Amino acid sequence: MKIAVFSTYRYDEEFLSRFNTGHELSFFTVALTEETVKLAEGFDAICIFVNDRVDSEIIKTLHKGGIKLIVLRCAGFNNVAIETANELGIPVLRVPAYSPEAVAEHAIALILTLNRKTHKAYNRIREGNFSLEKLMGFNLHRHKVAVIGTGNIGKAFCRILKGFGCLISAYDPYPSTELQDLGVKYGTLQETLNDADIVALHCPLTETTKHLINKETLKLFKEGAMLINTSRGGLIDTKAVIKALKTGQLGYLGLDVYEQESTLFFHDHSENVIQDDLITRLISFPNVLITSHQGFFTKEAMEEIAQITFKNIDAFSKG
Numbered sequence: 001m002k003i004a005v006f007s008t009y010r011y012d013e014e015f016l017s018r019f020n021t022g023h024e025l026s027f028f029t030v031a032l033t034e035e036t037v038k039l040a041e042g043f044d045a046i047c048i049f050v051n052d053r054v055d056s057e058i059i060k061t062l063h064k065g066g067i068k069l070i071v072l073r074c075a076g077f078n079n080v081a082i083e084t085a086n087e088l089g090i091p092v093l094r095v096p097a098y099s100p101e102a103v104a105e106h107a108i109a110l111i112l113t114l115n116r117k118t119h120k121a122y123n124r125i126r127e128g129n130f131s132l133e134k135l136m137g138f139n140l141h142r143h144k145v146a147v148i149g150t151g152n153i154g155k156a157f158c159r160i161l162k163g164f165g166c167l168i169s170a171y172d173p174y175p176s177t178e179l180q181d182l183g184v185k186y187g188t189l190q191e192t193l194n195d196a197d198i199v200a201l202h203c204p205l206t207e208t209t210k211h212l213i214n215k216e217t218l219k220l221f222k223e224g225a226m227l228i229n230t231s232r233g234g235l236i237d238t239k240a241v242i243k244a245l246k247t248g249q250l251g252y253l254g255l256d257v258y259e260q261e262s263t264l265f266f267h268d269h270s271e272n273v274i275q276d277d278l279i280t281r282l283i284s285f286p287n288v289l290i291t292s293h294q295g296f297f298t299k300e301a302m303e304e305i306a307q308i309t310f311k312n313i314d315a316f317s318k319g
């Protein structure tokens, strides 16, 4: 098949070329937008990522240009107008599960960094300051962690937390018996948030989960709790979270994803310019740690993504 790969990162070309099962790949180093959609004309399929915008109009243009398949190199598909794709008979295939450990381990890294204030120590020591002032953390052992969403990533996250001796509560419409056997206690969202020291989001962004963490649900948090989001930025009402950080209701915040990230993290890699007022306000708090949607970004995960992407393409091309 002739496949137009939209990728603003060089590493995609490296991994996709290595695992290519015989398709003709053309790489475009831009995100898919209204302006760039014409590049896909004459191709059979497009291969895209979370930062590509595939709204209804773009899908119609792709359809006119001959696109018969949309392949995502990621799990989340909230950037794709699925209904329009269905109406036009264009299958949308994704990589539902790849190295869930990559994201789970990144969530743990955010927790440990914030808790032990490693980011502060790193900066201080570069200035020759070895003081312990304001570096006191807490043991993870026996602390309560609330896990919202216990699918592939949530499960991997809980398994790691068990090793730390954490007390885990979880909320998911479909509780996992494997986790219950591990001692994870399921409850309602309210019960789960209530007395947790750490709240970690691992559910998808949907119409019902948008702003799941908002002014009201933040009131349910234990004072000074830590919130970790490696899932999707839209799960959090950022303005409400900033207020909670100001009052101390929220003690720590670790984000790998951010509400406006399509205009921020993926905007222009040649310029390190923060163009977002909310993110500027967030990073002004010393107890906030933000990474660049890099949870998935390990060698193992990239290999799996490339392999599953070609499995999807091959399955489609073989009918």
Ligand code: NAD
Pocket: 075, 076, 096, 097, 100, 103, 148, 149, 150, 151, 152, 153, 154, 171, 172, 173, 174, 202, 203, 204, 205, 208, 209, 230, 231, 232, 256, 257, 293, 294, 295, 296, 297
């Ligand atoms: P998954 O589909 O395996 O699991 C999602 C779980 O969330 C399911 O068990 C589902 O029942 C549950 N869920 C659905 N609605 C819920 C709700 N309202 N409240 C609580 N739970 C709910 O997905 P996954 O592979 O574990 O990925 C989770 C999310 O992580 C993805 O949706 C994606 O947004 C994000 N993700 C981020 C990165 C990254 O690099 N940071 C990489 C991959 C995935």
